[in-house]
Amino acid sequence: MVLISRGWPDVTAALANMEPEYSQRITDLTASLDFNRLTVHINTLHDWSPCRIIEDRYTWGQSFVVFEAVFPDMSSWVIRVGMSSLLSDPESRSAHEVLLRKKMLNEAAALEIVRERTAIPVPHIIAIHTTSSINPLGPEAPAFMVLTSIEGTHMTTLGIDMSNPDPTCGDETKLPILTKYFYDLADVHVQLSGITYPLIGSFTIDAFRENIIGPSIEHAMGPFSSSTAYFHVLADHFDHIASADSSHSEVNRLKKQFVAFMWRSAILPLVDTCDNHGPFPLRHGDFHVDNILVDSTGHIVGLLDWDCAATVPWEVFAVPGVDTSAFFVDVFETGKAKTDIFPPRHAIFNRALKARQTSSPLPSGKSLAELHDSTAAHIGAYLALFMTSMECDYRFVGRSLYNLLGWGGNIDEGFTKFLTTRVSSLLPGL
Structure with a gap:
């Protein structure tokens, strides 16, 4: 299987084309993320088969930064990590965390229903963790979800x-x-x-x-x-x-x-x-x-x-x-x-x-x-x-x-x- 992250845009070039306030959200998250702890958690979900998270090749959307975790057989999972709010005040940060939680639960339900009732090719969710006291990365760690990967390209x-x-x-x-x-x-x-x-x-x-x-x-x-x-x-x-x-x-x-x-x-x-x-x-x-x-x-x-x-x-x-x-x-x-x-x-x-x-x-x-x-x-x-x-x-x-x-x-x-x-x-x- 070809690593899906190979088809993602060059990180340095993509960040350079963004407004600083947006690019900083991404770089702050990648700098603060405990990849060792995340790797250990992914291994527990995959029968302790050791994975390698590709830290220097990632992509992102409006709410999440996306990484690829690769296993010895070259299969892989996708990890979507929630970004922080653009605003730093406590009220905005709290509202942002609530929205992220809603989005993640909504996506999990939608994917389950689509998989059950259609033949549409969609990922399977392995795990979801919101920011909470039981987050395996720590109580202050960002929300994240783990999904199966799909090999393909864009038009x-x-x-x-x-x-x-x-x-x-x-x-x-x-x-x-x-x-x-x-x-x-x-x-x-x-x-x-x-x-x-x-x-x-x-x-x-x-x-x-x-x-x-x-x-x-x-x-x-x-x-x-x-x-x-x-x-x-x-x-x-x-x-x-x-x-x-x-x-x-x-x-x-x-x-x-x-x-x-x-x-x-x-x-x-x-x-x-x-x-x-x-x-x-x-x-x-x-x-x-x-x-x-x-x-x-x-x-x-x-x-x-x-x-x-x-x-x-x-x-x-x-x-x-x-x-x-x-x-x-x-x-x-x-x-x-x-x-x-x-x-x-x-x-x-x-x-x-x-x-x-x-x-x-x-x-x-x-x-x-x-x-x-x-x-x-x-x-x-x-x-x-x-x-x-x-x-x-x-x-x-x-x-x-x-x-x-x-x-x-x-x-x-x-x-x-x-x-x-x-x-x-x-x-x-x-």
């Missing part, structure tokens, strides 16, 4: 660039790889659509140590019994993002509030009443190429990092991630029609969904391909991702929403009307 190493509108970059010989990848991704999507629950939220553990649906880790919302309740609270979250704009520009803040207002106005009327009360499907929550392992043909051999998994409205489930869709309107003002704007990946994924799905899991009877191609899913899933990551962006997300709403004129005219209406409501006597 980027096969010459596929998902950040490009044409991931093949014009190389037609790469099209079979891209097609295989999206057909496998569609198969995963169809399988996940068969895992449904009566509530919207993330996994937690009840008093009987059973997995149940509790509040979503994302934004700490819910649980919800309807899609409309979920979207109302998510819209409130976007309102908060807009109002908390830190650009020190009142115009920018008002524009973001207008975008949040448009998102709320756009999504709520589009929720299908037949699907509104579930049951609701399980979504990975962080579906992008870095979390998907493939072989040399584009065949998916592993799906990683399920800590953001949650049951969601069907409109949110419909778009697994940004790699399978695109903006529905000409936000870049190219003058092209919708069919010309869409990159090949959107059409390929839709064809794959039609080929893979034999019956509809939705109460409304809609197909997954139909839902993926719908305005409701585009707003509820695709644009919602950018509402968070781009903080209610006016130029692209706002323009997209405005065009989809069909309010006439251009977005600047709509913004002016929005301000006029707001002033009138605040000063009704004028």
Whole structure:
């Protein structure tokens, strides 16, 4: 077996490209981690077969630093160690530890359920330890989890660039790889659509140590019994993002509030009443190429990092991630029609969904391909991702929403009307 860490980015170069406050979280953790004690603990989990933790070749995500532990037979496990909070005050550190614990328990439950109910290739969790008095590395040691490893590579190493509108970059010989990848991704999507629950939220553990649906880790919302309740609270979250704009520009803040207002106005009327009360499907929550392992043909051999998994409205489930869709309107003002704007990946994924799905899991009877191609899913899933990551962006997300709403004129005219209406409501006597 080839060591999976050989395919990870060069540590020194990757750290050099990061902001110091983020890179320091990683270097502080690696410097403080007791590798000898961790090695001893890993050995106890593997019938005392001696392992070697590769300390100088590691990778990381938003919450964890990842190491590989190698055994004499060249098999290996993965160790994900929780990073500390960016903020040093006790309240922030405590909240961060709680969030890490929730993420780890959520991932453990999601992986167990996916392994039991699907053929999706996922790791097996060997052990989980949160920061506590019984942590084998010590009471103040970081939380960590141990998982089986999966050998594979990423699409980027096969010459596929998902950040490009044409991931093949014009190389037609790469099209079979891209097609295989999206057909496998569609198969995963169809399988996940068969895992449904009566509530919207993330996994937690009840008093009987059973997995149940509790509040979503994302934004700490819910649980919800309807899609409309979920979207109302998510819209409130976007309102908060807009109002908390830190650009020190009142115009920018008002524009973001207008975008949040448009998102709320756009999504709520589009929720299908037949699907509104579930049951609701399980979504990975962080579906992008870095979390998907493939072989040399584009065949998916592993799906990683399920800590953001949650049951969601069907409109949110419909778009697994940004790699399978695109903006529905000409936000870049190219003058092209919708069919010309869409990159090949959107059409390929839709064809794959039609080929893979034999019956509809939705109460409304809609197909997954139909839902993926719908305005409701585009707003509820695709644009919602950018509402968070781009903080209610006016130029692209706002323009997209405005065009989809069909309010006439251009977005600047709509913004002016929005301000006029707001002033009138605040000063009704004028």
